[in-house]
Amino acid sequence: MRNIWIICRKEMKSYFASPIAYLLMAFFALIFGFGFFTATRDFVRFGFMAEMQGRNMPMNVNEQVIRPLLGFASTVALFLVPMITMRLFAEEKKTGTIELLLTSPVYDWEIILGKWLGALLLYLCVLAMSGINIALLFAFGRPDWKPILVGYLGLILQGGTLLAIGAFISTLTKNQIIAGGVTFFVCLLLWLLSWFTAFDSTGYGQVVNYLSIVTHFEGFAKGVLDSKDVVFYISMIFFGLFITSRSMESLRWRA
Amino acid sequence: MIKVQGLTKRYARTVAVDNISFEVEKGQIVGFLGPNGAGKTTTMRVLTCFLPPTTGTATVAGFDVLENPHEVKKHIGYLPETPPLYPEMEVTEYLTFVGKLKGISSADINRRVDEVTERCAVGDVRTKLIGKLSKGYRQRVGLAQAIIHNPDVLVLDEPTAGLDPKQIIETRELIKHLAGDHTIILSTHILPEVEHSCQRVVIINQGKLVATDSVENLTNRLRGAESVALEVASSNGPLDPAAVQQRLEQVSGVSRVLPREVRDGRLAFEVESLQGRHIRADLARAVVNAGWNLNELRAVGLSLEEIFLQLTGGEKKDAPAPVQEPATK
Numbered sequence: 001m002r003n004i005w006i007i008c009r010k011e012m013k014s015y016f017a018s019p020i021a022y023l024l025m026a027f028f029a030l031i032f033g034f035g036f037f038t039a040t041r042d043f044v045r046f047g048f049m050a051e052m053q054g055r056n057m058p059m060n061v062n063e064q065v066i067r068p069l070l071g072f073a074s075t076v077a078l079f080l081v082p083m084i085t086m087r088l089f090a091e092e093k094k095t096g097t098i099e100l101l102l103t104s105p106v107y108d109w110e111i112i113l114g115k116w117l118g119a120l121l122l123y124l125c126v127l128a129m130s131g132i133n134i135a136l137l138f139a140f141g142r143p144d145w146k147p148i149l150v151g152y153l154g155l156i157l158q159g160g161t162l163l164a165i166g167a168f169i170s171t172l173t174k175n176q177i178i179a180g181g182v183t184f185f186v187c188l189l190l191w192l193l194s195w196f197t198a199f200d201s202t203g204y205g206q207v208v209n210y211l212s213i214v215t216h217f218e219g220f221a222k223g224v225l226d227s228k229d230v231v232f233y234i235s236m237i238f239f240g241l242f243i244t245s246r247s248m249e250s251l252r253w254r255a
Numbered sequence: 256m257i258k259v260q261g262l263t264k265r266y267a268r269t270v271a272v273d274n275i276s277f278e279v280e281k282g283q284i285v286g287f288l289g290p291n292g293a294g295k296t297t298t299m300r301v302l303t304c305f306l307p308p309t310t311g312t313a314t315v316a317g318f319d320v321l322e323n324p325h326e327v328k329k330h331i332g333y334l335p336e337t338p339p340l341y342p343e344m345e346v347t348e349y350l351t352f353v354g355k356l357k358g359i360s361s362a363d364i365n366r367r368v369d370e371v372t373e374r375c376a377v378g379d380v381r382t383k384l385i386g387k388l389s390k391g392y393r394q395r396v397g398l399a400q401a402i403i404h405n406p407d408v409l410v411l412d413e414p415t416a417g418l419d420p421k422q423i424i425e426t427r428e429l430i431k432h433l434a435g436d437h438t439i440i441l442s443t444h445i446l447p448e449v450e451h452s453c454q455r456v457v458i459i460n461q462g463k464l465v466a467t468d469s470v471e472n473l474t475n476r477l478r479g480a481e482s483v484a485l486e487v488a489s490s491n492g493p494l495d496p497a498a499v500q501q502r503l504e505q506v507s508g509v510s511r512v513l514p515r516e517v518r519d520g521r522l523a524f525e526v527e528s529l530q531g532r533h534i535r536a537d538l539a540r541a542v543v544n545a546g547w548n549l550n551e552l553r554a555v556g557l558s559l560e561e562i563f564l565q566l567t568g569g570e571k572k573d574a575p576a577p578v579q580e581p582a583t584k
Contacts (some may be wrong), residue, residue, distance in 0.1 A: 002355075005351065010341075013344070014343055043520050095337075095339070095340075095342075096335055096337045097339040098339075099300075099305055100339035101335070103303040103328055104328060104356045105325055105328040105356075105357060105358055214267060233560045243428065244495055253307065
């Protein structure tokens with residue numbers, strides 16, 4: 001446990017010693033802020049219109065502002081993850097510091113878990129930027145906090161999954177650009193799977209659809225905590241970290 | 256302390272290390288010698304559990320590298336060819352990180368970091384970013400990293416590569432100082448380094464073990480005879496090289512005379528003695544009695560370099576053939 005924490009802290013330091021952490025946080029704050037602005041503007045405009053027409057439309061901040069925002073955030077995360085994970089192992093392989101880690105009395109899984117947690121913590125810091133906007137909603141409205149919590153849990157689980165996959169891809173190469181590019185492509189693919197198969201009701205279509213990262217997030221965005229989705233994400237995280245450890249092991253044999 | 260038996264490491268197409276066996280006693284400094292690409296780094300990586308051997312075994316401090324890598328890693332400090340440094344960290348921060356990774360408790364870590372920074376003379380850059388350090392400092396931080404957990408065995412892969420002469424001397428001194436508490440394996444392709452700091456040499460070439468012995472034994476065994484550099488000039492008129500050579504060959508105890516160069520009337524020779532004979536005095540007398548000027552007379556020991564080239568079948572074609580006479584014991 002101690003080793004995981006040591007490595008995790010080292011990863012966090014590395015992220016915050018370079019501009020990458022601040023860049024990602026600023027980038028996300030900007031994009032999310034833009035999405036927030038659009039969503040609330042439409043919400044307010046819609047409310048005025050409903051009032052003027054004298055119709056008593058049910059208005060709900062959670063449904064009409066937060067849910068699309070969370071969906072938006074989950075899409076943006078697809079772009080963030082490759083930038084977080086691309087350096088995880090590729091950089092250490094390039095500079096040779098992987099030799100230090102692999103010849104220290106720590107187990108492979110401790111290294112992997114430490115690095116993954118470090119990446120996850122940075123991802124949390126980036127997500128935390130959206131807290132500013134959500135806080136505004138609480139200041140001027142009365143949104144229900146429970147679905148928001150579930151939504152964020154979904155974002156964390158989805159992020160964890162993608163980070164695990166990204167970590168795996170980063171073990172495959174010395175080149176950060178390649179690691180980042182391939183991770184982005186895979187993230188995109190996992191996202192698009194649901195598009196390709198949205199109207200496909202065959203068995204294969206269902207399976208492919210099930211594998212899409214996004215289908216499982218929809219429940220969370222609605223504020224529904226479905227064990228099926230939680231299990232999907234957690235097993236994907238395990239799978240990602242498992243193949244990372246396999247890849248690390250084969251690194252020794254190939255080297 | 257270190258025992259390697261029948262170690263072979265095969266990569267996809269090449270055999271990097273081929274059936275190597277050697278042993279290292281506790282407290283020794285062993286030089287691992289070989290040309291580039293001989294398999295030094297691969298062997299070291301096997302010892303440090305970075306790579307698993309294809310066949311054969313290696314044990315460090317009594318633990319097998321395949322069966323008990325975790326224990327081996329605890330007992331070994333490793334400085335790879337390029338020091339494994341994180342440029343974005345400060346020196347103390349980095350050493351603290353490595354120390355903790357090597358299992359030093361939080362209570363001891365600051366004391367250990369202070370100790371190794373002092374020992375490796377990196378105290379004056381302790382708050383600097385590693386990325387801003389010069390090559391010499393980086394190497395020393397790398398060394399500090401390797402000894403931070405006070406390991407029984409130190410594996411140093413070309414510890415002086417790329418340093419300036421002063422730094423090389425400092426690093427050698429440092430390694431010598433470390434010798435008492437640690438068993439050290441250092442690889443190099445620079446021979447004086449082995450002569451300076453090592454007690455034993457393991458020479459490998461193209462993945463095969465060529466020789467393993469103590470430095471003195473190896474030099475003695477291969478030297479066999481004395482070799483003398485001689486320069487003769489004439490006081491009046493040009494000299495006939497053939498005549499001089501003939502005269503030198505007549506001196507008792509000389510096994511052969513090799514003409515080296517002729518430069519404005521001065522003739523240089525390399526004279527080799529028979530086993531165990533001292534010929535310098537007789538040579539000098541012979542030259543002077545013949546009425547020539549003796550410009551230079553100096554013993555050239557067969558350097559480790561020549562031994563190395565002989566053993567590895569190097570390019571020096573006219574080097575004396577290894578051990579013609581049976582070595583006296």
